[in-house]
Amino acid sequence: MSSAFIAVHDLPARWRNRHLFTFADTDFGDGARFLSLLRCWRADDARCDRLHYIAIAGLTPPCDELAAIWPMRVPGVHRIELDAGRVVLTLAIGDEDMLSRLWARVDAFHVGACADPKRIAKTMARFAADHATVSADVSLEGALRASGFESVSTDNDRLVARFAPRWRVRRHEPPIAHEVKTREAIVIGAGLAGCAVTSTLAERGWKITLIDRHNAPARDASGNPAGVFHPIVWRDDSIAARLTRAGFLLALDRWQALERAGHDLKRSRSGLLQIADTNDDAEALAQAIARFDYPREYVTPVSSDEAARIAGVHVTRGGWFFPRGGAISPAAICAAQLAQSGDALTTRMNTQISRIAYDGTRWQVFDTSDVLIAQAPVLVLANAHEAQRLAHLHGEPTRSVRGQLSLLDTSALDGLRVPVIGEGYALPLSAQRTLIGATYDIDDPDREIRDAGHIENIERLANMLPDVARERAASFEGRVAFRCVTSDRMPMIGQLADESLARRDAAKLSGAWPLDLPRAPGLYGAFAFGSRGLVWATLAAELIASQIEGAPWPIERELAEAIDPARFLLRALRHGEITAS
Numbered sequence: 244m245s246s247a248f249i250a251v252h253d254l255p256a257r258w259r260n261r262h263l264f265t266f267a268d269t270d271f272g273d274g275a276r277f278l279s280l281l282r283c284w285r286a287d288d289a290r291c292d293r294l295h296y297i298a299i300a301g302l303t304p305p306c307d308e309l310a311a312i313w314p315m316r317v318p319g320v321h322r323i324e325l326d327a328g329r330v331v332l333t334l335a336i337g338d339e340d341m342l343s344r345l346w347a348r349v350d351a352f353h354v355g356a357c358a359d360p361k362r363i364a365k366t367m368a369r370f371a372a373d374h375a376t377v378s379a380d381v382s383l384e385g386a387l388r389a390s391g392f393e394s395v396s397t398d399n400d401r402l403v404a405r406f407a408p409r410w411r412v413r414r415h416e417p418p419i420a421h422e423v424k425t426r427e428a429i430v431i432g433a434g435l436a437g438c439a440v441t442s443t444l445a446e447r448g449w450k451i452t453l454i455d456r457h458n459a460p461a462r463d464a465s466g467n468p469a470g471v472f473h474p475i476v477w478r479d480d481s482i483a484a485r486l487t488r489a490g491f492l493l494a495l496d497r498w499q500a501l502e503r504a505g506h507d508l509k510r511s512r513s514g515l516l517q518i519a520d521t522n523d524d525a526e527a528l529a530q531a532i533a534r535f536d537y538p539r540e541y542v543t544p545v546s547s548d549e550a551a552r553i554a555g556v557h558v559t560r561g562g563w564f565f566p567r568g569g570a571i572s573p574a575a576i577c578a579a580q581l582a583q584s585g586d587a588l589t590t591r592m593n594t595q596i597s598r599i600a601y602d603g604t605r606w607q608v609f610d611t612s613d614v615l616i617a618q619a620p621v622l623v624l625a626n627a628h629e630a631q632r633l634a635h636l637h638g639e640p641t642r643s644v645r646g647q648l649s650l651l652d653t654s655a656l657d658g659l660r661v662p663v664i665g666e667g668y669a670l671p672l673s674a675q676r677t678l679i680g681a682t683y684d685i686d687d688p689d690r691e692i693r694d695a696g697h698i699e700n701i702e703r704l705a706n707m708l709p710d711v712a713r714e715r716a717a718s719f720e721g722r723v724a725f726r727c728v729t730s731d732r733m734p735m736i737g738q739l740a741d742e743s744l745a746r747r748d749a750a751k752l753s754g755a756w757p758l759d760l761p762r763a764p765g766l767y768g769a770f771a772f773g774s775r776g777l778v779w780a781t782l783a784a785e786l787i788a789s790q791i792e793g794a795p796w797p798i799e800r801e802l803a804e805a806i807d808p809a810r811f812l813l814r815a816l817r818h819g820e821i822t823a824s
């Protein structure tokens with residue numbers, strides 16, 4: 244591939260002295276354009292700090308050079324990091340319409356022939372940065388002009404254009420970096436959520452003050468001895484299924500990077516088995532897996548015989564197997580992420596934050612004696628149950644769900660080879676130690692371990708692993724922790740709304756969309772991870788870092804809206820439940 248296309252976009256000059264440069268390509272083809280741009284970026288001493296390349300691509304790797312990094316063959320948006328995270332390839336698997344589902348500010352577009360020039364030109368106008376350049380098939384000329392682009396030159400079948408709208412062509416500005424004098428952030432909460440945000444921001448050159456009320460990270464929900472991770476597969480490709488798929492794949496990718504850096508995350512490697520609740524469910528799921536044409540490395544249906552062979556113990560029925568799912572230690576992930584953050588990190592343990600305030604440019608956080616602990620332009624609330632109180636969120640959208648785990652020593656499950664989930668879960672911690680759980684007690688604050696909880700864990704599990712019914716519950720060790728959940732069971736991830744402004748403008752916002760809402764400058768949330776902290780934490784960190792830096796979002800906008808921490812406020816505004824105060 245000639246590098247003429249690079250000159251068309253006035254590169255490398257345009258990315259010099261920039262933090263971020265984003266290139267979007269609707270026609271990834273054999274990947275040669277991406278590889279040329281990558282070589283050009285690597286060769287340029289004055290390159291931008293981070294190069295984002297968004298591409299609409301197919302499921303199969305387009306060339307040998309990209310085969311090693313190509314994502315699993317499942318639909319959605321995949322993010323691949325190269326050059327220690329400084330080059331980010333966002334692959335949107337699907338047709339040209341995928342571009343319109345993303346959310347990004349784009350500096351340069353490469354567009355091939357397309358089925359719907361008007362639609363693609365409108366999408367480009369929504370995404371274009373000031374003076375964004377376009378190299379496109381000439382057939383797009385009229386559509387581009389109508390969307391605010393002016394033609395610079397044409398050459399045979401290609402044209403070069405520039406974004407120069409003479410009238411308003413879009414309702415909302417595309418994502419833009421939060422303007423800061425110093426790249427400093429405060430993160431409250433050192434569990435899975437806070438540690439992931441810390442390491443992701445540290446990797447991007449931010450200095451972080453991480454605050455927790457305990458004397459060490461991962462002491463609350465993230466202090467369980469192990470947890471399971473897997474995507475959801477269901478009969479339709481629901482928002483929850485797409486989101487957990489994105490979270491699962493991103494987490495796997497980042498955990499592998501931590502492991503390559505020498506950290507032991509105590510991750511199991513033999514897959515994870517899900518036992519269906521009923522034979523009808525097993526049948527329906529097998530059909531869905533075939534219909535979606537999921538690759539075997541993602542999920543595969545299993546009969547009850549196959550399930551028993553994989554599990555190494557008796558099972559009541561079949562289900563499906565996730566070869567890349569498994570169990571992992573949340574505390575080991577947190578420790579690895581904090582170690583990777585190095586000098587960028589200052590920790591303030593044994594510090595309970597009771598109040599936050601904004602002075603117009605910086606967020607300030609105060610402890611229980613009202614002493615100012617830290618201030619920074621960016622604040623991330625990763626403190627589970629306490630986040631809604633600190634942020635005064637409308638309607639207090641989160642609740643607490645007590646969960647009790649039981650630890651079985653030398654039990655009927657000693658032969659268990661892989662984590663098994665279904666109505667409950669069982670995961671082998673070592674040859675004669677199995678973790679089972681977990682109870683789900685809404686609004687129950689009791690921290691004591693209860694025999695009734697152990698009995699419940701065993702009964703639930705016996706419906707899928709019948710051998711466990713032989714166990715007597717009385718003498719088990721256990722652990723109690725509290726999940727933080729929302730009413731729609733989706734996490735709260737992203738920039739918080741400016742609730743007082745929204746309240747003032749309630750009448751105007753009664754038909755608002757998420758992008759219409761006023762947002763609190765520099766204030767983000769990563770909480771309410773429910774029972775899935777392991778799949779949400781990495782995705783949360785990536786989405787929040789992208790929002791802070793004005794980088795392309797790692798998932799479709801529709802998915803980000805499903806976890807938007809302002810969604811309950813938005814619903815209340817739409818239902819007229821909020822009036823101007």
Ligand SMILES: Cc1cc2nc3c(=O)[nH]c(=O)nc-3n(C[C@H](O)[C@H](O)[C@H](O)COP(=O)(O)OP(=O)(O)OC[C@H]3O[C@@H](n4cnc5c(N)ncnc54)[C@H](O)[C@@H]3O)c2cc1C
Nearest residue numbers: 432434435436456463465470471596629646774775776777
């Ligand atoms: C019994 C049980 C079993 C589970 N099993 C699984 C599983 O198998 N797989 C899975 O993915 N997930 C599982 N989960 C869920 C998972 O543990 C959570 O989703 C995850 O740990 C949440 O991480 P977090 O960082 O949001 O919260 P936490 O780990 O609770 O961290 C929040 C931190 O904020 C700190 N904090 C709070 N308020 C303040 C304040 N005001 N000032 C300073 N610090 C503050 C706390 O001290 C705490 O360290 C389970 C949960 C339970 C209870």
